[in-house]
Amino acid sequence: MRKIEALILDWAGTVVDFGSVAPTSIFVKAFKQAFDFDVSIDEARAPMGLGKWDHIKTLSQLPAVSARWQAQFGSAMDDSVVDEIYATFMPMQKAIVAEFSTPIPGVLDCLNWVREQGIKIGSCSGYPREVMEVLVIAATSKGYTPDCWVASDDLAAGSRPGPWMALQNVIELGINDVANCIKFDDSLPGILEGLHAGMWTVGIAVTGNILGLTEDEWHVLAADKQAELREKAHQTLLAGGAHYVVDSLADAIPVIQQIQARIAGNERP
Template sequence: MPHTPDAYRYTRQYHGPLQAVIFDWAGTLVDFGSFAPTQVLIDAFAGFGIDITLAEARVPMGLAKWDHIHALGRLTAVEARWRTRFGRGMSREDVDALYAAFMPLQIERVGEYSDPIPGAQAVLDGLRERHIRIGSCSGYPRVVMDRLLPHAAAQGVHVDHAVAADDLRPGGRPGPWMALANVIELGVTELAACVKVDDTVPGIAEGLSAGMWTVGLSLSGNEVGLTRAELAALDTDDRERRRLFAVDRLSRAGAHYVIDSIADLPVILDAIEVRLARGERP
């Protein structure tokens, strides 16, 4: 009897524990409110005589920084300011020039903004106790990551592997490549046993495209975009309104779970392992 494609179909379910958690950096592990990328972008644009707001700088957050600058230049209001000043839209050569101005500022100042987010060290320690490997990736290029990693490690935040946005030829988010590079380096055998944790829409898309569980962070990251002191100063209703806005944004992006900050992650990992034990997949 001839074989048909159906004869080769089978159902494979994974019922084991989590193998790896892959973290973003700014707004996730360090830099509450994600200010290092945004504030430096504002300063870089100012050097070209273009004022951009913090809200505008946050719109493309999560992309590789060249792509972030390019996307900012396509925002209607920013493009109008650029045309007013230069008589034309922003070209790729302009993006290159802005990126060249941005990079030294980012390298110099990344440590200034990158204190650990409360709970980060305890969560990482707990993952190691559970023998869960710790990966990471970022919209930062390698030269910035090389400055950030020792700064974070000196404060107790260190990972097993870190991928920068320019480490890989295919590019960065929202594609899956940085997340999958972690899978290879960490020796993960099952994508369903991985969790991607991120505070941005492109970062959630990255995890989904890599076939992972995704957890969005609302209060500590880019979507709310406030310092801890600013967040604490809000009245209860305003804080909740901003939190729900971030939850909605990240949920619409496809996040399986959305929590306030990394400190809330352990209970979510427990819930995912229960689902894995039932044979569920992301």
């Protein structure tokens, strides 16, 4: 079979939540509420794409964050502290995630075209299952329903940057060859997930975590500033291994067609 069988899509910053705002803002609030400890939005974005417990752990190990934590508390953060921050994060995230469930402009049109081509739509996320259960219901009410979804805590093997969530989509969708799948993601761990799973990978530059701007914040920027930030995001994702990069999933049809042509020519990722 020499055709695209499925797209495997990330959620926040890729399909919904322009700028991937929901998770980053809650990480900042969770650290503050649990331990009266300050992390910046930029610091909170650094590990984006990982499962949320791993995200908190990785965030705590950033040199600047670790140094501030040790100065404030006299020792390094251990896993019990990560557990407490995660326990604080979870109800806060569930409370607001539905507010960030609106599909990014143009994405549903692209996915309607994808379905017309007979391509299946899988998905996975750095969100754990109890958050995803809220998000999936909210997104369904707004027109987005993938053929399957996998949460970061569903699999014993783990989550990103490993291949397991993407490969679980392959199993659930009945895909014949991982090389007939395209993984779309706005984070570097998500791109690695696709690469490790043997898939074509496409980075999402403008609507995702690397820029971290809401739709309104993006559109008020001057054209030269947009061009500068766009180029930086494209280069970051390409350096992370993405085969292609688009500004938004809404712009992805030409890239999907290019990959289809390469698959038809018997190329593999």
